[in-house]
Amino acid sequence: xxxxxxxxxxxxxxxxxxxxxxxxxxxxxxxxxxxxxxxxxxxxxxxxxxxxxxxxxxxxxxxxxxxxxxxxxxxxxxxxxxxxxxxxxxxxxxxxxxxxxxxxxxxxxxxxxxxxxxxxxxxxxxxxxxxxxxxxxxxxxxxxxxxxxxxxxxxxxxxxxxxxxxxxxxxxxxxxxxxxxxxxxxxxxxxxxxxx
Amino acid sequence: xxxxxxxxxxxxxxxxxxxxxxxxxxxxxxxxxxxxxxxxxxxxxxxxxxxxxxxxxxxxxxxxxxxxxxxxxxxxxxxxxxxxxxxxxxxxxxxxxxxxxxxxxxxxxxxxxxxxxxxxxxxxxxxxxxxxxxxxxxxxxxxxxxxxxxxxxxxxxxxxxxxxxxxxxxxxxxxxxxxxxxxxxxxxxxxxxxxx
DNA sequence: ATAACAATGTTGGCAACGCCTACATCGGGG
DNA sequence: CCCCGATGTAGGCGTTGCCAACATTGTTAT
Numbered sequence: 223x224x225x226x227x228x229x230x231x232x233x234x235x236x237x238x239x240x241x242x243x244x245x246x247x248x249x250x251x252x253x254x255x256x257x258x259x260x261x262x263x264x265x266x267x268x269x270x271x272x273x274x275x276x277x278x279x280x281x282x283x284x285x286x287x288x289x290x291x292x293x294x295x296x297x298x299x300x301x302x303x304x305x306x307x308x309x310x311x312x313x314x315x316x317x318x319x320x321x322x323x324x325x326x327x328x329x330x331x332x333x334x335x336x337x338x339x340x341x342x343x344x345x346x347x348x349x350x351x352x353x354x355x356x357x358x359x360x361x362x363x364x365x366x367x368x369x370x371x372x373x374x375x376x377x378x379x380x381x382x383x384x385x386x387x388x389x390x391x392x393x394x395x396x397x398x399x400x401x402x403x404x405x406x407x408x409x410x411x412x413x414x415x416x417x418x
Numbered sequence: 419x420x421x422x423x424x425x426x427x428x429x430x431x432x433x434x435x436x437x438x439x440x441x442x443x444x445x446x447x448x449x450x451x452x453x454x455x456x457x458x459x460x461x462x463x464x465x466x467x468x469x470x471x472x473x474x475x476x477x478x479x480x481x482x483x484x485x486x487x488x489x490x491x492x493x494x495x496x497x498x499x500x501x502x503x504x505x506x507x508x509x510x511x512x513x514x515x516x517x518x519x520x521x522x523x524x525x526x527x528x529x530x531x532x533x534x535x536x537x538x539x540x541x542x543x544x545x546x547x548x549x550x551x552x553x554x555x556x557x558x559x560x561x562x563x564x565x566x567x568x569x570x571x572x573x574x575x576x577x578x579x580x581x582x583x584x585x586x587x588x589x590x591x592x593x594x595x596x597x598x599x600x601x602x603x604x605x606x607x608x609x610x611x612x613x614x
Numbered sequence: 615a616t617a618a619c620a621a622t623g624t625t626g627g628c629a630a631c632g633c634c635t636a637c638a639t640c641g642g643g644g
Numbered sequence: 645c646c647c648c649g650a651t652g653t654a655g656g657c658g659t660t661g662c663c664a665a666c667a668t669t670g671t672t673a674t
């Protein structure tokens with residue numbers, strides 16, 4: 223029986239979890255591979271087995287973030303009614319909730335700091351998120367709640383408003399009440415913007 | 419006469435200029451005080467006279483960015499007609515133009531990495547930018563182009579859309595044509611959203 | 615004039631960091 | 645049973661941000 227086995231067991235997952243914790247409550251600048259290794263009780267060079275570079279770890283973290291947010295949102299949207307207004311509200315609420323609970327992670331996800339052509343996955347991940355919204359818009363068009371037009375182009379203001387709202391809510395430290403208000407306002411704004 | 423005088427002359431301004439250049443074309447991660455000093459032809463510790471810490475330099479850079487964008491936008495707005503639609507269009511165009519030309523700088527300005535309470539200036543700087551927009555909204559209300567409501571709250575979707583659009587345009591690498599399209603779309607969207 | 619002074623830049627050094635190469639240890643498949 | 649790939653360790657290189665002590669300059673007061 224060893225106090226500390228030579229092999230860690232699941233270093234990769236442990237590192238990702240520790241990294242996210244550090245990211246959340248100490249900021250991205252404080253994230254150091256060596257310190258992660260220390261916290262995991264492992265040698266400074268061990269993480270390199272799983273992430274060849276620090277950026278690789280950040281990319282993996284971002285990818286995990288995209289997975290989490292898309293599954294969370296698809297799940298919530300599945301439990302939501304079919305009306306365009308309802309779905310826009312659910313979309314906004316879900317995204318804003320995630321953004322506030324994972325501000326630093328979201329920053330990381332959209333920071334254009336990933337290597338030039340990045341991993342193919344990191345390019346595809348945001349697209350799945352995007353599709354969630356374009357699908358809602360397409361449904362809205364079928365229901366007559368959204369005016370005609372090319373979906374991809376119609377979607378731009380929606381993305382922009384959503385992404386911008388999260389930034390605002392986080393950086394301004396919105397209270398729960400302000401969040402509710404801004405979601406309601408945003409839904410009204412979007413419904414009017416897309417009305418035929 | 420000395421080839422390199424002991425005193426630099428205007429190290430502070432030089433450092434800021436070099437830092438912005440580096441930021442623009444090599445990214446924020448590549449910004450090193452020592453390298454800036456090297457490029458300025460000065461000893462590694464010299465910058466500390468003007469910026470006690472690296473973050474202090476970044477804060478100064480962000481502040482300068484806010485100054486530049488607000489003056490650019492106020493100037494452009496001064497040359498613009500009085501109609502709400504015109505002013506919203508000019509606002510959007512001006513901000514988007516700046517954002518695309520100074521993507522990394524804008525990132526820095528809104529990165530919530532500035533020290534907790536930051537310098538008072540860094541808190542006030544975004545507010546001046548914000549006021550530019552709220553003033554337009556207030557004018558719009560007087561003209562009857564904007565529905566009634568508390569300005570600060572009404573402004574949230576506008577800020578969100580504006581800020582989000584810049585992020586989208588930069589990260590997706592919008593072409594000049596796409597930029598024009600998205601500005602037009604955004605104006606329509608906003609006008610509908612605020613119509614009484 | 616000149617002495618005191620604050621501002622500015624230099625030198626040297628510290629600890630931490632990311633990353634690299636070579637080696638050690640484990641566990642599972644021939 | 646043994647070998648081999650996967651995983652972790654050891655040690656080291658070059659760089660970084662930051663600090664303390666010292667040097668140089670321009671100004672200001674006497």
